[in-house]
Amino acid sequence: MNVSIVVPLFNEEESLPELCGWIDRVLSENRLTYEVILVDDGSNDGSWEQIKSLKKTYPQVRGIRFRRNYGKSAALHKGFSAATGEVVITMDADLQDSPEEIPEMCRMIIEEGYDVVSGWKKKRYDPFFRKRVPTKLFNWAARKVSGIRLHDFNCGLKAYRLIVAKSVEVYGDMHRYIPVLAKGNGFTKIGEKVVQHQERKYGVTKFGMNRFINGFLDLLTISFLTRFGKKPMHLFGALGSLMFLVGLGMAIYLGIDKLIALIQHIPQRLIADSAFFYIGLASMIMGTLLFIGGFLGELVSRNAAERNKYEVEKEI
Numbered sequence: 001m002n003v004s005i006v007v008p009l010f011n012e013e014e015s016l017p018e019l020c021g022w023i024d025r026v027l028s029e030n031r032l033t034y035e036v037i038l039v040d041d042g043s044n045d046g047s048w049e050q051i052k053s054l055k056k057t058y059p060q061v062r063g064i065r066f067r068r069n070y071g072k073s074a075a076l077h078k079g080f081s082a083a084t085g086e087v088v089i090t091m092d093a094d095l096q097d098s099p100e101e102i103p104e105m106c107r108m109i110i111e112e113g114y115d116v117v118s119g120w121k122k123k124r125y126d127p128f129f130r131k132r133v134p135t136k137l138f139n140w141a142a143r144k145v146s147g148i149r150l151h152d153f154n155c156g157l158k159a160y161r162l163i164v165a166k167s168v169e170v171y172g173d174m175h176r177y178i179p180v181l182a183k184g185n186g187f188t189k190i191g192e193k194v195v196q197h198q199e200r201k202y203g204v205t206k207f208g209m210n211r212f213i214n215g216f217l218d219l220l221t222i223s224f225l226t227r228f229g230k231k232p233m234h235l236f237g238a239l240g241s242l243m244f245l246v247g248l249g250m251a252i253y254l255g256i257d258k259l260i261a262l263i264q265h266i267p268q269r270l271i272a273d274s275a276f277f278y279i280g281l282a283s284m285i286m287g288t289l290l291f292i293g294g295f296l297g298e299l300v301s302r303n304a305a306e307r308n309k310y311e312v313e314k315e316i
Contacts, residue, residue: 002086003027003034003106004162006079008072009093013046016093020054020061023099030103037062037079038093042069073175080165086110088165092156098196105159108191115164115187116179118150119157119195145223146180150192153177157195161187173218180223230301236294244287250280 005023009016020036027034038051038061051063064078076090087106091097101119108117135154142153154176168181179190228235254271261267271277 001035001084002032003089003102004083004085004087005034005036005089005091005102006039006076006083007036007091007093008039008041008075008079009043009047010041010069011043011045011047012093013043013050015095016047016050016054019093019095019099020058022095023102024058024060026099026102032103032106035060035062035083035085037064037082039075039079040065041071041075042066071173073170073172076175076178077170080168080170083162083165086162088160088162090156090158090160096198097155097157098198101157101193101195102159105157105193108193109159109161112191114159114189114191115161116182116190117159118152118179118190118192119155120150120152120192121155121197122151122194123197142177142180142219145219146177146183148179148183148190150179150190152192153179155195177218184225232297232301233294236290236297240287240290240292240294242287243283243290247280247283247285247287250276250283254280 007019016038023034023036036058038054040048040051040063042065048063048065051061051065055061055063062082064075064082066075066078079090080088087109089102089105091099097119105117105119108114135152139151139153143149158178160178160182164182164185164187167185167187168178170178170181174181183190224235254274254276258271
């Protein structure tokens with residue numbers, strides 16, 4: 001199998017026949033063997049009946065149906081588990097991603113050796129203030145935090161080597177950050193391709209403005225997990241120790257100052273009357289709590305099943 005195309009969908013019955021016909025035409029012309037894995041994320045329209053009908057027309061179609069709506073990440077994770085092709089392509093079902101891009105993205109994976117190829121919708125047809133401006137800000141932040149120089153993290157059209165798709169665990173709303181997850185697993189050759197962006201032909205968008213807020217929070221989460229997931233003490237212990245030392249330094253300063261004043265018989269206020277006393281005390285307490293948090297994190301991490309789970313690329 002050359003290509004597995006994973007298509008998560010929710011209430012897209014109108015676009016599915018055109019999408020499957022378009023995929024079949026493009027991949028047949030390029031002589032690529034393929035499968036289309038349609039993951040119905042709990043649709044409440046006729047999407048599943050449409051998938052069953054398409055299965056009769058196109059034997060390459062496979063259908064997976066969730067009992068309820070779990071989200072795009074869950075659909076992709078299930079699709080990755082079922083994929084068998086040398087290259088795994090992800091795309092949306094709303095016809096805004098063009099199957100014409102698939103052959104070139106496959107070539108970049110197979111011939112140029114990329115682990116991940118991400119689409120870049122350089123020219124978009126989305127509403128300017130509602131989607132394009134927030135998307136630019138979101139992508140800028142993602143580049144800064146992750147260190148991956150992609151222009152469009154949220155583009156649904158991406159290509160992966162099969163081993164990459166099998167190694168990443170996509171959950172929550174982490175589908176935007178699969179390249180970041182792949183990099184965290186050691187797949188560092190990540191490329192980008194300018195792709196066509198089509199105007200939506202059927203239905204309405206399933207995403208609102210809250211996805212950008214959730215996206216930033218997920219970015220912080222994945223950045224933390226990638227760097228400190230197996231060594232939480234390196235973060236919490238360092239911060240805790242620093243804050244404790246700052247508080248201790250203030251306490252020592254107040255103590256020495258009080259001692260000198262007593263020796264020289266200089267009238268002074270009570271130590272508790274100084275703002276430094278409360279700042280130092282709060283710093284020491286917070287530092288201790290952070291250190292304990294890091295220690296507990298290490299205990300949890302040490303007993304986790306994935307503690308010594310590492311990806312081996314080659315062995316002789």
